[in-house]
Amino acid sequence: MTQLSYAAAGVDIDAGDELVERIKPLAKRTMIPGVLASVGGFGAMFEISKEYKNPVLVTGTDGVGTKLKLAFTLGRHDTVGQDLVGMSVNDILVQGAKSLFFLDYYACGKLDVDVAERVVAGVAKGCELAGCALIGGETAEMPGMYPEGEYDLAGFAVGIVEKDQAIDGKSIKAGDVILGLASSGPHSNGFSLIRKVVEVTNTPWDMPLDGRTLADCVMEPTRIYVKQVLNVMKTVTIKGMAHITGGGLIENVPRVLPENTQAVIHADSWTRPAVFDWLQQAGNIDSHEMHRVFNNGIGMVVIVDAADADRAMAAFEAEGEKVFRLGEIVERETGAAGCVVI
Template sequence: MTQPQAPLTYRDAGVDIDAGDALVDRIKPLAARTMREGVLAGIGGFGALFEVPKRYKEPVLVSGTDGVGTKLKLAFDWQRHDTVGIDLVAMSVNDILVQGAEPLFFLDYFACGKLSVDVAAQVVGGIAKGCELSGCALIGGETAEMPGMYPEGEYDLAGFAVGAAEKSLLIDGKSIQPGDVVLGLASSGAHSNGYSLLRKILQRANARPEQDFYGQPLGDVVMAPTHLYVKPVLAVLKDFGKEIKGLAHITGGGLLDNVPRILQPGLQARLHRDAWQMPKLFSWLQQQGGVADTEMHRVFNCGIGMVAVVPAAQAEAISRALRAQGETVYQLGEIAECAATDAQTVVL
């Protein structure tokens, strides 16, 4: 006779429901710090509820989603989980900001093979911090424990942001014309783009996170979280909304591919390489990897995380206003006509 087998549980299959519950308990106070006007129901329900603030006369919802990419591989290898959540938030809220949207709320998706409550809490702590810094509420998300889907100690992240803008104040780049000035807002590092190449260069250079890099551990420089431009830019938009004709978030594709996304065909952004000094991290990466200039400007942000196109007559006033909000601002170049049918960026 076949011997009766012991009954199986979800824990036997690799899913720990109690750990999931413990994580929710750890998350709730973090999310509570991000609450803002409009939140009707947040974490805990099947769906989060948010009411568009009544100050909007003709609200247009603007949404964005993104991840952190292979920067997560360094987070695993170097055991640095506390800032990748900031990256996750920044990649989405900076994207919707370029259309003039105020981020309202954020949801995250955390997937792993085996849930570590401590690691997940560090990650979500970073997400909550990113939401606080950008003024949006963390009102929901999903933690998925899927045995066999991910190697031990690894996880994946995705984020979803929803914002609102007045219909009459949407920024679409259509008014950009020759003679307009291109301003660049400094990045905080490599942000969350180009890390497949960056990791290859680290491997070639036999680099270690603890090694000195101009007075800082290299790991701190490489893992510096993505800069959040939301509050400074929104503050300046209140006074210069009509004058800021276009905004571009410099992510994958760098300066060469992202700036043309806000230009009409036949226009060219002419950027002058001596207008800003490339941070030491990028100079070191270029040297160690033997990376060509064009490749650098297509893969990395090279020190510029956000671009604004403004009228020449307002360039200095807008630059001063952004600096007053704590931003480092460079006048990168100007908009010109070009013979190409597609919009383009050139670095001179």
């Protein structure tokens, strides 16, 4: 009988070990005070600073969705790791949390060490942008589970905030101002519809669009807002925030509003990137559907008191953010939607 081994069954332990060694220097660049044990052990350890009086941990988890299908098609594996980090750290930022550490999960049928390293390099870059540590993760090689050349990604972030400084939106009232921080593109949402539009219209990915290609526009990695927002919070009171992901402006903004309030957003208050104009026209997509599926150029919504609006906008601009005054909070009538774009 032929002598069997794990390698014969499709799992290359040596490749996994090589990937761990390649990841270690990438993770090392993300280390921050508090990390006690990192990549390579059974569990990662992180010590909470004693400067926090009443710390609350905030967690978030997500994936990259079908944007990965484009990564496979286009052979672009360098940026989806940043997408993975951005989806979670931007989520926990909404509650005012500073990101502490991140863990990733990379699953494939057959481990390609070069591709996996490129993906994790993107994860490490995202962690650096967020100011958090890539403290651990898992690589799973599972023959027969995934088509050749494909993989899946998941990850989660843990952040921290003082309990009395957590942002919960409860103080939001009529008259408050809605600000929007520009997105870098579709981020990681709506890609099933993006791929459908391209398929139906038979559009090549190298089609010129706004001085770039269509592929460049849709694969631009998720913008990470953590450091910028935390810096602005030092001087301006932020009443509420919404990370604009699946569900767009219409479904995400109401998640942070008191029940008696409504967000009124003016569609002409910001400049929408060309990729969204092309998608709507090429796909004959209704405006309401566009606002439910895509971020349409707004990656993070920030709500402040009207008296703080100008100062907040100046502070975000000083942090390098493109910021728009989107609209205002009004009293919500019975049965009305939590957010309308007019």
